[in-house]
Amino acid sequence: MKKIFSKKSNRIKLMVLPFIILLCAGIISYSYLKSKKNISEAEAHQVVAQSYDKKQAGSVESIIEYGEKYSITIHYPFTKNSNIDQKIYSDVILYMNNFKDESNGYDGKQNYLYIDYDSYDIDGEYISVSFNTEKGIYGYAHPEHTVKNYVYKISNGTRLILGDVILEDKTSDFIDAVISGLKDKYEEAKADGENDINALVYEYIAANPYCFYFDTEGMVLKFDVYSIMSGSQGIPEITIPYANVKRFFKPELKISYVENELEKQQEELSASKNIKKAVREIDKNKPMVALTFDDGPHPEYTRSILKALNQHKGAATFYVLGNRATSYPDVIEEIIIQGSEVGNHSWSHSNYSNREVVDIKEDKDKVQNAVKAITGSAPETIRVPYGSTNATVESSVELPIVLWSVDTNDWKDKNSKVIIERATSNIKDGDIILMHDIWGETANAVPEIVKTLSDKGFQLVTVSEMMNARNVDIKKGKKYFSFLKK
Numbered sequence: 001m002k003k004i005f006s007k008k009s010n011r012i013k014l015m016v017l018p019f020i021i022l023l024c025a026g027i028i029s030y031s032y033l034k035s036k037k038n039i040s041e042a043e044a045h046q047v048v049a050q051s052y053d054k055k056q057a058g059s060v061e062s063i064i065e066y067g068e069k070y071s072i073t074i075h076y077p078f079t080k081n082s083n084i085d086q087k088i089y090s091d092v093i094l095y096m097n098n099f100k101d102e103s104n105g106y107d108g109k110q111n112y113l114y115i116d117y118d119s120y121d122i123d124g125e126y127i128s129v130s131f132n133t134e135k136g137i138y139g140y141a142h143p144e145h146t147v148k149n150y151v152y153k154i155s156n157g158t159r160l161i162l163g164d165v166i167l168e169d170k171t172s173d174f175i176d177a178v179i180s181g182l183k184d185k186y187e188e189a190k191a192d193g194e195n196d197i198n199a200l201v202y203e204y205i206a207a208n209p210y211c212f213y214f215d216t217e218g219m220v221l222k223f224d225v226y227s228i229m230s231g232s233q234g235i236p237e238i239t240i241p242y243a244n245v246k247r248f249f250k251p252e253l254k255i256s257y258v259e260n261e262l263e264k265q266q267e268e269l270s271a272s273k274n275i276k277k278a279v280r281e282i283d284k285n286k287p288m289v290a291l292t293f294d295d296g297p298h299p300e301y302t303r304s305i306l307k308a309l310n311q312h313k314g315a316a317t318f319y320v321l322g323n324r325a326t327s328y329p330d331v332i333e334e335i336i337i338q339g340s341e342v343g344n345h346s347w348s349h350s351n352y353s354n355r356e357v358v359d360i361k362e363d364k365d366k367v368q369n370a371v372k373a374i375t376g377s378a379p380e381t382i383r384v385p386y387g388s389t390n391a392t393v394e395s396s397v398e399l400p401i402v403l404w405s406v407d408t409n410d411w412k413d414k415n416s417k418v419i420i421e422r423a424t425s426n427i428k429d430g431d432i433i434l435m436h437d438i439w440g441e442t443a444n445a446v447p448e449i450v451k452t453l454s455d456k457g458f459q460l461v462t463v464s465e466m467m468n469a470r471n472v473d474i475k476k477g478k479k480y481f482s483f484l485k486k
């Protein structure tokens with residue numbers, strides 16, 4: 001018993017047909033209605049045509065079969081590119097035939113196969129096709145949901161794997177970005193024991209080099225149901241906007257669409273990220289001090305420090321690590337909203353003094369871009385990791401290098417009383433005080449530090465506010481330890 005709707009030929013071939021299937025458009029999961037009535041030709045084409053509107057690459061071919069043992073609905077694209085069409089068609093038919101063989105084992109009970117897809121023609125350069133498959137075999141507890149992607153470079157007809165797209169030495173950074181995106185999107189991923197989801201995503205990507213495709217917004221990764229999260233999440237899926245994923249791409253992967261889209265996305269981002277920063281008034285003639293916190297952000301401690309600053313209308317500068325900033329973008333936003341400042345403290349705290357110019361620049365830019373993507377503007381100063389710098393570093397960072405004049409050594413002693421003592425004794429107008437917002441003892445010390453310094457008449461200002469107030473000539477690559485009043 002077989003029925004085929006073919007959009008290309010614009011007609012319906014009907015063989016024996018006691019049953020009809022109606023596809024409920026817009027419902028992603030399968031939904032069939034058995035009907036004794038014959039569906040009209042017009043209606044049948046409406047179903048296919050609605051589906052067609054969603055597709056962008058080529059036309060839609062549909063295989064719809066209904067038998068005693070199974071029902072089958074398959075939609076697949078016909079792109080007129082023979083490499084793609086042959087590969088997809090043969091995969092689809094193979095999958096269908098395997099399903100039929102499987103179905104034969106369950107006499108008298110109906111099994112089903114439902115395959116639909118999304119496709120994208122990326123400016124005539126690449127074609128992406130992403131299939132979602134749902135297979136219900138009688139006797140199995142759950143239907144099986146799987147995904148299958150195809151990305152073809154049209155000019156030479158090659159099908160891309162992840163290794164064709166992502167730079168080899170950027171692969172783990174890329175996967176980390178995927179994981180952090182999943183954690184932002186799925187509560188379950190966030191709540192999951194850190195390492196479980198990380199390991200599962202790494203494993204899945206290693207075993208599935210076709211797990212991605214390109215759409216109009218960015219690079220999409222899809223995961224089979226149950227592969228990295230519980231079944232209730234459906235098919236885990238994450239889109240990394242081109243603006244964020246571009247830095248992992250191999251240079252030979254030139255997608256002009258991406259270049260154009262990138263510019264647009266960055267403009268939109270800056271416009272949409274008009275985060276309301278607290279309005280602050282600084283009295284240039286009054287004493288001031290700059291509290292600085294390195295190595296964060298931290299979801300708990302950074303927030304408690306911001307709260308303490310609020311008590312005395314103070315602000316501080318947070319020299320953040322890029323990899324932590326992208327994990328806690330909300331905290332970065334809160335820093336800005338509170339009136340404090342975000343500075344660059346490298347991506348992952350590697351010692352810049354041991355690195356080459358290109359590596360330093362790239363690492364620094366990655367943080368600039370990440371912060372800009374969150375807040376709409378990039379950091380204005382950098383504090384190099386360990387305060388370790390040399391001529392190479394100074395010529396590479398392209399930002400003023402802000403160090404410190406008062407070191408609380410909070411990370412060493414981890415003693416709130418000692419930290420308070422060091423941050424409040426012998427403080428001069430224009431000092432820059434170094435602390436770290438990844439330690440509870442520091443966070444606990446801050447309310448007292450803020451109160452004491454305020455009581456002594458210091459304004460608690462950001463590094464940039466202090467630079468402006470002191471009218472110092474600010475140069476890229478130059479080191480600043482303090483802005484003491486002359």
Ligand code: ZN
Nearest residue numbers: 294295385386
């Ligand atoms: Zn540090």
